[in-house]
Amino acid sequence: MDRIYADCAATTPISESALQVMTECMRIHYGNPSSAHQNGREAARILEEARGKIAACIGAEPEEIYFTSGGTEADNQAILTAAMYGKLIGKRHMIFSQVEHHAVLNCIPALEKAGFEITLLGVDMAGNVSIKELKAACRKDTILAAVMYVNNEVGTVEPAAEIGQLCRERDILFHIDGVAAAGHIPVQVKELGADMFSLSAHKFHGPRGIGVLYVDKRIPVANLMFGGSQERDKRPGTQNVPGAAAMARALCDSVAALEEQTRKMERLRERLLCGLKDVEGMWLNGNPESRVPGIINLGFEGVSGEALMLLLDLNGISVSTGAACNTESVEPSHVLTAMGLSPERARSCIRISLSVCNTEEEIDTICRAVSEAVERART
Structure with missing residues (x-):
């Protein structure tokens, strides 16, 4: 695959x-x-x-x-x-x-x-x-x-x-x-x-x-x-x-191609959020309106974001827990904590960031994989 x-x-x-x-x-x-x-x-x-x-x-x-x-x-x-x-x-x-x-x-x-x-x-x-x-x-x-x-x-x-x-x-x-x-x-x-x-x-x-x-x-x-x-x-x-x-x-x-690309990214984002809406204890970080559609930062109650990222990686999906320049840090995201999240909640987040290269089929696969990975991480 x-x-x-x-x-x-x-x-x-x-x-x-x-x-x-x-x-x-x-x-x-x-x-x-x-x-x-x-x-x-x-x-x-x-x-x-x-x-x-x-x-x-x-x-x-x-x-x-x-x-x-x-x-x-x-x-x-x-x-x-x-x-x-x-x-x-x-x-x-x-x-x-x-x-x-x-x-x-x-x-x-x-x-x-x-x-x-x-x-x-x-x-x-x-x-x-x-x-x-x-x-x-x-x-x-x-x-x-x-x-x-x-x-x-x-x-x-x-x-x-x-x-x-x-x-x-x-x-x-x-x-x-x-x-x-x-x-x-x-x-x-x-x-x-x-x-x-x-x-x-x-x-x-x-x-x-x-x-x-x-x-x-x-x-x-x-x-x-x-x-x-x-x-x-x-x-x-x-x-x-x-x-x-x-x-x-x-x-x-x-x-x-900015207008066309933005419309596609908005469709992909909404498909992703819709596909994950039934995941219990999930939340969206960032401004829900004034935002770029390609960056989706999600938190999951009771789950380590790092564990979730690794489970997705094993399933052939590359996401991150934050900025690439800071992946070796054990500290929670300074962005999320500045926004008011506790260190524990900040460590429960992953960033899914998309481009026009992604497809609707890939989004559906990501949704299934995230749902399964969250359930596995919690158990």
Whole structure:
């Protein structure tokens, strides 16, 4: 039996169109884009075409797009950029939400060591940040507010445009971790009021190892690394031209088919929830309305989420208990506990995350397998 992959919030399978672009680029356009000869100029042309396409997809300008190795690097560079700018103008206070990705939260010790004060915003039971609490947290010396657009564990969509407007009114930089959002919901960075926005290709059927940081052109970008003059001196190292080209293709394809894909994902989600409605002691985590349909985080009374994940794995179904970057941790999900779940209940949850590659037949198989696995785990 073919395995069923339902862990698309961790990574998606690369699309055929993106794979074709990537392999063609590696095979034919292998020049270094910094080289002055024809091979280099051709690679540089492809790189800049990719930059322009990605910019168009998110409503940015090409010179505001910086290629990175992925979402973690993009998040880190955004926070360092805010920190360097804050030092320059005498602002040393930052605001993060408690449910941010570890690529953001794990920057806090280094920020505090550098003299920054951090305020962590709580969330409600649906995983949403309170605008009222954010307003109260803002200070005259606040340089940055960082709130992810879509939570990668529960699928909740945050009120990013409202936050962006609030930050603009108070002259605070606004960074959006958009890794779980791009390619899944509409993204227009200027309309959202984002000063910085992170993307990662492998979350929308592109390749791993390539990401983007959008930075508004009025903001001086800080370096994470030092070396050559690539990416306008801000991200040295030979650029990943095949990855950039494939990322652009995957994002363009996802944006073009967004409405159709969303309708399919909503059908799959409703089929899954309907198929599991008779499982006793089951609950849904996250905002039931303001959410992406492909991320379904479910809890089961009296069941270990890890045991359930392993039972499903033995039956050929790949799901997760949370973010892939934190699978070795014995601690319960920081997202679920921030939403008010006890550690015990947080450990009773699994994340089923779907893509357009999944079928209705696979959903029916998942429902049967989950029901059987819950019953087996309880006995």
